[in-house]
Amino acid sequence: MTLRELQKQQTRRSLLDCAKNLFVERGYAAVTIDDIVSAVGCSRATFYLHFSGKPEILQKIGAETMARRAVTVYADLDAVLETGSRAEFAGWMRRAVAWFEENQAILPAWDEAVALEPEFKAIAKRAVDELPAAMPRYLARWGARRRDEAHLRIELLVSQLERFFTRWAVQGTIDSSADAAAEVLADIWFPALLPPESRELSIDFR
Template sequence: MFATCWSTPRRCFVERGYAAVAIDDIVSTVGCSRATFYPHFTGKLEVLQKIGAETMAQRAVAVSAELDEVLATGSRAAFTRWMRGAVAWFEENQAILPAWDEAVALEPELRAIAKRAVGELPAAMPRYLERWGSQRRAEAHLRIELLVSQLERFFTRWAVQGTITSTADETAQVLSDIGFPALRPPH
């Protein structure tokens, strides 16, 4: 029942945020009872994780692998195209991301998962890490984590809060100006 209609509980989180959604909200919008809900889920966090797993986790590793390929080319233009794709993904998922961020802030279990996921991104970038060498591997990891954080924070201010005014193309260009040189290993 739940797996075939993720859009309904997703809409609850989009409209109300993570903290404001109760199990009763989810079961009433799906059209079931708590007795039907609990054999499938431990709570609303697990529901959001099922929704977010498709949105977040699967995409993160693929995006990092793409970035590894792009950086191997040494092409700033390719990096800008990659950045445009990243901005487009944030735009496509704009509605659910605030609830996801709220859940990460409120739920220690999800925070640990999110931290582990960000920490694993460099593993999808073996060529990038190799160019930094073993002695500077921690720095290379940090640079990737900072790029991800910068993208997330920018998106929050741009698309969620509306405190930054820019087009997607302008954004991709400026973020490329900042990110491309920062990710290049020293000679």
């Protein structure tokens, strides 16, 4: 890598880091591109060499986080559902809540961008659409004819978890421990993710 390429890479990293810090501190709408370049000490022209605008820089900030959710959280769910154990599923639910806690700082900016930026809705939708792809065994159990329904169930699970976490951790309008919430969510979602024929078999609901 040449010195010029290294400097370009460092500038891009600085833009991402400063934008993330500003989004966390102020929220998405309150931060301008001028705020970001001022924090880095570069020009708007330099910013646009790397990113097309605020939606793209937030997408890049969130890309690693959302990709890790698919690779770890939902690949983990795929293995857990195969056990047929509600106890294992409740454990997964606690780990999913922990993922939200770990990434709590940036998630409000992500939600704000979805509400404000039409182009960001498509980005957020792709991030959710990718989650079932990390669950091939789950999809196989539903079969090709019911694949769309299987996808929808995961999308609804993601939506409820996101809404729960917003109300619980961000707004503080749900008064519960993480463990208690995970147990109730497991009661709701463990049977909902099983194909109907599987619910009629001997499943370990302990």
